[in-house]
Amino acid sequence: MGMLSVQRVLSGQLAYRNFLLRPPEPAPQLLVSNPASSIYIGKTLLLHTPFYWNAEKLVNPHVCVVGITGSGKSYLVKTFITRARLVLGASALILDWAGEYADWVRAAGGRVISFGSDGINLLDTGGASPHARSLQVISALEMLTDISSFPAQRRITELAIEKAYARRGFALHKEGQKRKPPTLEDVCKILSRHPKGDSDSAEAARRIRSLLLSSGKSFSAQTISIDSLLSGLICVDLHSLPMESLRSLAGLAILQFVKEKMRASRYSPSKPRLFIVVDEAWKIASDERSDVVSIVREGRKYGFSLIVASQNPTDVHKSIFSNAGTVFAFRLTLASEREYLRSSLSYSDYFEACSHRMGVGQALVHLEFSMPVQCPKNFILERVDGEEILQPFAIRGGNMELSFEKGELLRRLLSAGFDEKQSRAILSEFERKSFSLTSREFASLLLRLGMPRPAILSFLRELGAKEKELLPVFSSISDEEEEVAVSLKGLKEKKQKGDGYASKDRGNPRI
Ligand SMILES: Nc1ncnc2c1ncn2[C@@H]1O[C@H](COP(=O)(O)OP(=O)(O)OP(=O)(O)O)[C@@H](O)[C@H]1O
Ligand SMILES: [Mg+2]
Numbered sequence: 001m002g003m004l005s006v007q008r009v010l011s012g013q014l015a016y017r018n019f020l021l022r023p024p025e026p027a028p029q030l031l032v033s034n035p036a037s038s039i040y041i042g043k044t045l046l047l048h049t050p051f052y053w054n055a056e057k058l059v060n061p062h063v064c065v066v067g068i069t070g071s072g073k074s075y076l077v078k079t080f081i082t083r084a085r086l087v088l089g090a091s092a093l094i095l096d097w098a099g100e101y102a103d104w105v106r107a108a109g110g111r112v113i114s115f116g117s118d119g120i121n122l123l124d125t126g127g128a129s130p131h132a133r134s135l136q137v138i139s140a141l142e143m144l145t146d147i148s149s150f151p152a153q154r155r156i157t158e159l160a161i162e163k164a165y166a167r168r169g170f171a172l173h174k175e176g177q178k179r180k181p182p183t184l185e186d187v188c189k190i191l192s193r194h195p196k197g198d199s200d201s202a203e204a205a206r207r208i209r210s211l212l213l214s215s216g217k218s219f220s221a222q223t224i225s226i227d228s229l230l231s232g233l234i235c236v237d238l239h240s241l242p243m244e245s246l247r248s249l250a251g252l253a254i255l256q257f258v259k260e261k262m263r264a265s266r267y268s269p270s271k272p273r274l275f276i277v278v279d280e281a282w283k284i285a286s287d288e289r290s291d292v293v294s295i296v297r298e299g300r301k302y303g304f305s306l307i308v309a310s311q312n313p314t315d316v317h318k319s320i321f322s323n324a325g326t327v328f329a330f331r332l333t334l335a336s337e338r339e340y341l342r343s344s345l346s347y348s349d350y351f352e353a354c355s356h357r358m359g360v361g362q363a364l365v366h367l368e369f370s371m372p373v374q375c376p377k378n379f380i381l382e383r384v385d386g387e388e389i390l391q392p393f394a395i396r397g398g399n400m401e402l403s404f405e406k407g408e409l410l411r412r413l414l415s416a417g418f419d420e421k422q423s424r425a426i427l428s429e430f431e432r433k434s435f436s437l438t439s440r441e442f443a444s445l446l447l448r449l450g451m452p453r454p455a456i457l458s459f460l461r462e463l464g465a466k467e468k469e470l471l472p473v474f475s476s477i478s479d480e481e482e483e484v485a486v487s488l489k490g491l492k493e494k495k496q497k498g499d500g501y502a503s504k505d506r507g508n509p510r511i
Helices: 011-015 073-088 102-107 130-144 151-167 184-192 199-215 244-264 291-302 318-323 335-345 349-356 406-415 420-432 439-448 453-463 467-474 479-496
Strands: 039-044 050-053 063-066 091-096 111-114 233-237 274-279 304-310 326-329 363-367 378-384 393-397 400-404 436-438
Touching: 039 073, 063 073, 073 091, 073 274, 073 304, 073 378, 091 244, 102 111, 102 233, 130 151, 130 244, 151 184, 151 199, 184 199, 199 244, 244 274, 244 291, 291 304, 291 318, 318 335, 326 335, 335 349, 335 363, 349 363, 349 378, 393 439, 393 467, 400 406, 406 420, 420 436, 420 439, 436 439, 439 453, 439 467, 453 467
Parallel strands: 063 304, 063 326, 091 233, 091 274, 111 233, 274 304, 393 436
Antiparallel strands: 039 050, 039 378, 326 363, 363 378, 393 400
16 A cells, blocks of 8 residues: 655756646646637647637737648648638638649638739839839849849949830829839830840840740730739639749749738738738748748737748748748758757757657647747647648549549558558549549549559548549550659668558459
């Protein structure tokens, strides 16, 4: 039988007994808020305290999200925006680099604007003076091209833009003029009329011409109304623009217009009314001159909140990272990236150890409170408690028409021998392709993850495919493609030793 005995111990020794220490989590009154005015995200790992994101308790409403591919960044953003719209009645503008939000926005009743078929006139003043607008356009070109190394070309281009405005009757320094703005085509014409032998003008004209050629009408015809971008749930789908620099130019231009609108709007610091999502836009998130930084600095006053998501924290400019009131750090694998995170957020060895083991949807959260606090500002989020739109995942091809609910497909992939990371990657591919893959795409994806052909056919049978529907599945997958898959599999087996599908013994399923 146990006996209670009184002992003499020093306070230093007591400190090692965990039951007397508060786990490293912010105090519950900082994490829990009224559900009618805050956004529920998930529970903390240690005390299971529900975490409600409440802008009023934070120094500003900006959010930074980092983590490796497939770690759960976009899932968090979608959950966050869905609830922000419901609870706060806020609007959201998503600049979608990879086209991964478009389907979700449509399913959630929002509007998708596709760059390429729609566009903006880069020279639309958006209420600013023509002089200010030409400086913004030049600054965007400086961020995205090497024009700053050629000061003569930069000056000639700026003068040509101003001349194009003057030809349309604009006063250079007057704001809010209601006239039809010139276009980049007008600028190109002005630059093309250079005196013979003027190589700088010729080069400046070539620069604008090649921009126009590669972007079609995306930057010269204004079909998108900037005002309409600021209310409701809007996704600007940039993925059909052919180059990263064009996507960045479109993103920068939209942010410049948004910033002008923001500055002209009423002062409203109490709660966020517009969330601007910039996901994987490393070129514009890493440059201090970009308006992402201005919105972070000034947005709070106007109720504008910025959500920046990136796979690599070093791609997010320090002033965004250190100014964001909330940081969600999902799993990061590179030591250099974790060091950057740690130097920015200064957290203990405990969090460092946890960050190695984090699964999908789990994140280290850093909160910068508006009031000074004595408790920790970091905690581990057990998992983002998500908001999913019920969308069936389909495998189609010939007469094959298989359809699954997400959880069911995930279970089937796990029981077929894929590990969680591989299964989530397969689900992400479905999401990227509007929730539907052809049987050939599905088979080639499994092949790339190391599943042999016979096993893929058996798996498709298990999923419900008929014998005659299986015949064309591999007909167009080239031997070359399979060789790549096989060598990938070999590499993986060497690297992973016992992890995931590639190393599991699948026997020899029948063909
Ligand atoms: N908290 C979660 N609960 C359930 N499923 C999740 C959670 N987080 C992510 N997932 C699932 O994991 C997969 C990958 O998530 P997500 O697309 O958000 O990754 P990501 O970090 O945005 O990746 P990428 O950088 O490649 O865009 C998706 O199928 C998503 O539905
Ligand atoms: Mg994503």
